[in-house]
Ligand code: PEP
């Protein structure tokens with residue numbers, strides 16, 4: 001085996017000749033396996049390629065039975081070859097048949113081979129297949145030999161991307177990207193419909209010559225590109241004054257990576273092994289992906305995105321002149337990316353019609369920002385960056401989580417009808433904007449909006465919200481690389497109040513922990529984070545952080561009325577302690593000359609069942625209470641809100657839950673304490689009607705929900721609804737939903 005660099009280089013040169021030489025795709029594949037087997041003194045060399053997402057197919061072999069080519073198949077995860085594809089990791093053994101997981105494919109005649117080494121064929125972190133070498137005798141493959149094989153696999157993947165194997169049976173479909181209409185069933189992360197054209201966030205780069213003709217030339221190219229990259233990143237970091245702090249901090253992190261010696265060493269090694277500089281960059285990046293993707297720490301996984309970005313910048317320097325630097329955004333651009341950072345997405349505000357990500361989740365930071373900017377967004381659209389081409393037509397439904405790439409006429413028509421209907425409804429909501437939400441039987445419900453970043457605030461006018469019933473302050477912390485200081489926080493809170501133009505904004509103090517993770521805060525692993533160290537518990541245990549936020553809020557208010565509430569209070573003493581700290585800060589700042597808020601309202605969120613049963617005094621002490629139904633539901637039903645398997649299992653309209661809410665309404669009424677509901681359910685028309693019917697007179701929801709909820713309230717008689725609900729309860733139904741749907745339909749109430 002060519003353990004030495006010279007040997008592997010000779011092999012690479014020979015591969016290059018195969019690629020440039022005559023023959024169709026299959027002939028080239030056959031030549032590749034022959035060449036690798038000869039060069040590596042192996043009896044067998046085979047290439048298995050993905051036929052579809054689940055299946056690998058033997059596409060070429062030297063040494064195994066030729067009639068097994070294109071007929072021998074195995075599933076991803078099955079046998080040693082399947083396991084390599086699944087884990088994207090090499091596998092080496094001196095005795096394959098006795099290795100756990102071994103599965104013998106009788107049609108190939110491979111039972112006589114003992115030694116086995118296989119490596120994934122992958123490009124940009126996506127496994128396309130597996131390259132295997134086998135020997136009859138037991139032999140030990142060295143690390144250098146495995147590395148050499150990985151380099152060959154890298155070249156094969158580049159050759160495939162450049163179309164070298166097109167025309168071979170099974171290869172065009174397994175390696176080439178899908179053509180024609182493709183539907184992706186992802187997850188909706190921000191509702192809304194968008195029709196537009198694909199704009200790839202990082203356009204795919206195709207390297208037509210993956211093997212170095214002259215290594216010294218490649219070394220020089222890499223060195224030059226590295227210098228250019230460092231210069232670019234230094235400039236970004238140095239010249240970023242005036243740029244928002246979080247962006248500046250990202251550039252600083254880039255600078256650190258760009259100057260990292262380990263990264264440079266790995267790149268040099270890859271170039272020295274005979275790869276073209278671009279392929280060397282991709283190889284190092286693929287390795288980093290494989291390593292970091294297995295890491296559980298979300299902070300480290302986020303760093304992968306920075307590294308990807310940096311590697312792409314380096315590639316651009318290498319290919320300077322061959323690819324446009326920053327392709328212009330087309331009109332109606334739908335941004336398609338593997339993933340995107342929150343700061344980068346902010347840069348696209350107002351310029352894109354939609355966003356589709358391969359990775360991400362509904363709670364990832366990009367999704368948070370997308371919702372703030374009201375960009376229809378679908379996440380988990382698996383493999384879309386591979387299948388989509390710049391300029392392709394694309395339609396996305398951010399509610400259903402569906403993406404149609406290159407849709408056919410019928411689909412487009414149906415989609416446009418849906419857009420037209422949605423626009424009509426929006427027009428109706430617009431006409432309701434100035435009207436109070438008063439039901440047919442004369443109950444008026446105050447409708448507020450939930451917010452979390454400054455970009456949310458313009459929706460206050462557009463939606464007709466009467467105020468902000470929940471400002472999730474932690475979002476400002478989550479989209480940054482560092483803890484925002486007192487001044488930065490004060491500026492944000494002040495701007496939020498400016499934008500609300502005199503309407504009340506209820507600021508919730510930091511609600512971190514559980515699913516809300518700050519990248520810069522050290523975290524202890526907790527066996528059950530939803531029940532762990534989070535929300536007000538963190539605030540009280542870290543009084544410095546808590547007081548800093550309170551001070552920022554008081555300063556930001558500059559004497560204006562201020563409303564603050566504490567998240568997930570579970571017992572009276574927590575509220576009292578937090579209130580004590582808050583009042584202490586007001587007094588302290590006043591003594592330093594800062595104006596006291598004209599009016600201070602201090603409330604708490606009711607998110608744990610324990611609080612429902614607290615002493616009367618508790619209800620009297622709070623200036624107001626806001627029910628955080630998302631958390632209250634998860635604790636009431638013992639069903640994790642982040643766990644897809646259970647989160648939709650129980651209904652908010654379940655009578656047990658409603659009985660508890662009714663008790664909260666009664667206790668607040670008895671104490672004369674204002675009560676609101678700010679969980680997701682408040683934004684769904686039928687649920688909002690039920691909340692109003694049991695006595696809630698203030699609801700806070702996503703801005704887009706205000707129109708539909710108001711329309712439903714205007715058309716409803718709450719007394720009627722209550723009667724229908726009571727009938728269903730008496731008849732022993734678990735949830736009020738079915739009966740109330742029928743009630744709404746019969747009465748023409750739009751829910
Ligand atoms: C809730 O729990 O209902 C709530 C509004 O807070 P969050 O969703 O931010 O936990």
Ligand code: MG
Nearest residue numbers: 607628630631
């Ligand atoms: Mg909550």
